[in-house]
Amino acid sequence: MLTARKIKTLAYGACFLTVLYYFGVFTHLFESEFKHHFRYPYDGDIEELVQQLRSNATPKVPPINTYNFRFAKSSSNKCKNVENLRLVFLVKSAPEHFDRRLAIRSSWGFEHRFSDVEIRTVFLLGERSDATSQLKIRKEFESYKDIVQANFTDDYYNNTYKTMMGFTWAARFCPNARFYMFVDDDYYVSTKNLLRFIRNPTAYPNYLEPAKQRKLHQYDFDLDVNVRLYAGFVFVSAPHRHRTSKWYVSLSEYPYDMWPPYVTAGAYVVSREALLDMYYASFYTKHFKFDDIYVGLLAYKCKIEPYHCDQFYFNKLGYNFEDYKYLVATHGYGDPFELVKVWTQQRAKNSA
Known part of the structure; x- marks a missing residue:
């Protein structure tokens, strides 16, 4: 016969197990172990298929x-007849963020x-x-001729569509740039430092020190055109299994204990x-559904190793010169006035 104490104990136990389930402990x-069992459709080596395409x-x-x-x-004319196109900014923006786009056009996206240096935004x-x-x-x-918009609803969980729209646009309309930066519209970017970084990623920023800079100037140094660079702030992390998380992922969506290494999607x-x-x-x-994970999956299947640079910040770095x-x-930098103010100050110090 169940006593009141036993019923109370069973109720507490059920509540405890429910909490563990809710926070993904059982999941x-x-x-499966990523290191030894990773498979993700298409299940096979795709390098030859990529080269055929x-x-x-x-x-x-x-x-x-x-992605149709x-x-x-x-x-579509943004990159036409542009020789030696060095850099293209692909800025992920929400339709209603008119002020942010104006601020970017007049600052780092100019x-x-x-x-x-040929740059397009x-x-x-x-x-x-x-x-x-x-x-x-x-x-x-009509005023700026710099909007790329396609047939999907602009929503957080559609960010992969937005990112792949950018990849599609670049491959179709702007395939001859040396580098492409994907960046959210609430970021501050130093275009000058970005150009320095892509010139010599592995030595940045140390090669800018005066003694090393003098030595570098003896050579016409630039990253080889065949290098497959995928760089920014690199994460090695596990899927979120607790159901309260904005980034919750079920086992049916992704059954492995770790993600492939990926660069945070805010700027890469x-x-x-x-x-x-x-x-x-x-x-x-x-x-x-998550764009940073999807791009990481693409890189992993292409055998492209993400390159980490501490000078890409996925959180906000407090400002000082x-x-x-x-x-x-x-x-x-979701505040357009703050963005322009900081960019103006950095430009005055020759660091923007």
């Missing part, structure tokens, strides 16, 4: 995933910041059902070779 017990040959295996974007606004947007917002975007596009740079390989790898990589001297990018 972790059923995860790049060379316009018919691949041996049909693609399993295709219809561009409402394509800015295309004519350096007279001897486009803004990546999804769609809103609000007709007024769409009308404002149309007028903005890829070389042309990396971008094209990763774009074509997406034809053989099942869609995933010395800390920003070699900084490439930092999160936390």
Whole structure:
């Protein structure tokens, strides 16, 4: 016979087990080990398939995933007739962030910041059902010709679509740039430091020290065009299994105990070779809802190792000149006035 004490103990036990279940403790017990068991559709080596697609040959295996974007606004002439295009900014922006885009155009995204370096900037947007917002975007596009917008709802869990729209746009309309930076519209970026970084990533920023700089000037140094660079702030982390998390992932979505190494999606740079390989790898990589993880999956399947740089900040670095001297990018600049103010101060000190 159940006594009141036993009933109370059973109730507490059930509550405790429910809490453990809710926070994913049991889920972790059923995860597979990433290191030894990782498989992600398409299950096979895709390098040969990627090269076949790049060379316009018919691949041996049909693609399993295709992003059939219809561009409402394509800015398709942005890179036309541009020789020696060094850098393209692909800024992930929300449709209603008009003020942020204006601030970026007049600061780090200004295309004519350096007279001897060709730079282009486009803004990546999804769609809103609000007709007024769409009308404002149309007028903005007519004024600046730098909006790229396709047929998906602009939503946090559609960020992979936005990112792959950027990859698709670059591969289709702007495939000849040396480097591409994907960056959120609430970031401060030092374009000057970014250009320094992509010149010599492994030695940045140490090579800028006066003694080393003099030695470097003896050579015409630049990163080889065939290098597959995928760089920023690199994470090695595990999936969130607790159901309260914004980043919750079930075992059916991803059964492994670790993610592949990935660069935080807020700001990262890829070389042309990396971008094209990763774009074509997406034809053989099942869609995933988180864009940083998906890009990490593409890189892993292409055997591209992410390169970590401490000068990319996924959180906000408090402002002072010395800390920003070699900084490439930092999160936390959703206020357009603050962004322009900091950029103006850094430009005056020749570090923007």
